Amino acid sequence: MQRSIRLPPTTSASQLTCFTMCARKFACRYILGIEPEFRSxxxxxxxxxxxxxxxxxxxxIAGRTPDVTTAENVLAADLQAGAAGVPVRWKTSTPESLEAEARKLLRVYLAEKGNLAVKSVExxxxxxxxxxxxxxLLPRPMKGYFxxxxxxxxxxxxxxxSRGWNEHDLARHLQVGAYSYARNALEGGPSKVEIHVLVKLKREPRLETFLVERGEQQDDWWTAAAAxxxxxxxxxxxxxxxSQLCYECxxxxxxxSGDLAPASERRVIPLRARDREPEPLPAG
Ligand code: SF4
Known part of the structure; x- marks a missing residue:
């Protein structure tokens, strides 16, 4: 019997990145909806x-003046909530060491960028x-958040x-390309995407800033890759x-466990580009 698989109705930078890293992992996360074994x-x-x-x-944005101590408390509460009720792979870290590291990173970020003129969040x-x-038009539009x-x-x-970035990381970065493409599509180009990388070196965390400025034509590599x-x-x-990444999977x-049906017995329910509605599932 054929097993029908329904794709999520929209794609995203995370889906594209996940599929290119490991298609099986993509299926576990986005198609089978399997609960992850641990949280990293x-x-x-x-x-x-x-x-x-x-x-x-x-x-x-609301006209208030936030202080760093309260921001750190927000951070600590979010770290605790993120680790609550799920198995966490701590490796050599502990909740205390993670919190100390995170507080340092936040202070570095706010010292350098806390005064940015931000119009909107998420x-x-x-x-x-x-x-x-x-x-x-591809059947699935892309959804995301700036x-x-x-x-x-x-x-x-x-x-x-955990490591510094360089310009080579950006040229074919699917997520950066996705935001550049989306911004060009929504606002007209050339888009300016700034990437703030908080590098979590144990002793001296640092912030790296990269600016990617691309017009619509320069999005072609990303668009072809996404298609x-x-x-x-x-x-x-x-x-x-x-690969070695399986240890982190x-x-x-x-x-x-092979929870996917064999490829020969599997059929993906196609999406139609015009109305974005999936075809009805076959009876039975
Ligand atoms: S264990 Fe390795 S091969 Fe299997 S889904 Fe994870 S990354 Fe892919």
């Missing part, structure tokens, strides 16, 4: 930093993706990383990509 401290830290920085700028967007080789939008129109993407990836997802093939057991 990188995820907990990244999410808490986003919400503390978001809180800071929302206070300023701004949602949805844009169509057009295949540059055919001019056709972390910060500045008064001058720049978009800021916040990242935490190829979307076609591959729609084909319903989810092979594993075994929160779906490692599910990957081994």
């Amino acid at each position: 401290i990188q995820l907990i830290l990244g999410s808490a930093m986003h919400s503390a920085i978001g809180w800071w700028f929302e206070e300023r 701004t949602p967007f949805q844009v169509d993706i057009v295949d540059p080789s055919t001019g056709e 972390d910060l939008v500045l008064e001058d129109g720049r978009v800021v993407e916040l990242k935490t990383s 190829e990836t979307e076609y591959a997802i729609a084909a319903g093939r989810f092979p594993p990509s075994p 929160e779906y490692a057991s599910a990957c081994l």
Whole structure:
């Protein structure tokens, strides 16, 4: 019997990135909806930093004057909430060491960027993706959030990383490309996307800032890559990509269990570009 698979109705920078890293992991997360086996401290830290920085700028947008101590308390509460009720892979860290590290990172960020003229925080967007080789609309539009939008129109993407970034990281970065494409599509180009990377070196954390300025034509590499990836997802093939990253994979057991139906017995329910509604599931 054929097993039908329904794709999420929209794509995202995270989906594209996940699929290109490991299609099997993509299937576990976005199609089968499998509960992750653990939460990584990188995820907990990244999410808490986003919400503390978001809180800071929302206070300023509301005309208030936030203070660093309260921002750190917001951060600590988010770290605790992120680690509550789920298995966490702590490795050599502890809740206390993670909090101390996070507080340092937040202080570095607010000292350098706390006065930015931010217009909005966590701004949602949805844009169509057009295949540059055919001019056709892809069935799934892309949904996402701009972390910060500045008064001058720049978009800021916040990242935490255990290593420094360089220009080579940006040229083919699917997430950065997605935000540049979305901004060009929504506002007209050239878009200015600023990436703030908080590098969490134990002794001396630092902040790196990169500016990516691209017009619509310069988005072509990303658009072609996104289209190829979307076609591959729609084909319903989810092979594993075994690598050293498997040790860090929160779906490692599910990957081994073979919960996906065999590829030959699987059919992806296609989406129609015109109305974005999935076809009805076949009876039975
Ligand atoms: S364990 Fe490795 S191959 Fe399996 S889903 Fe995770 S990353 Fe992919």
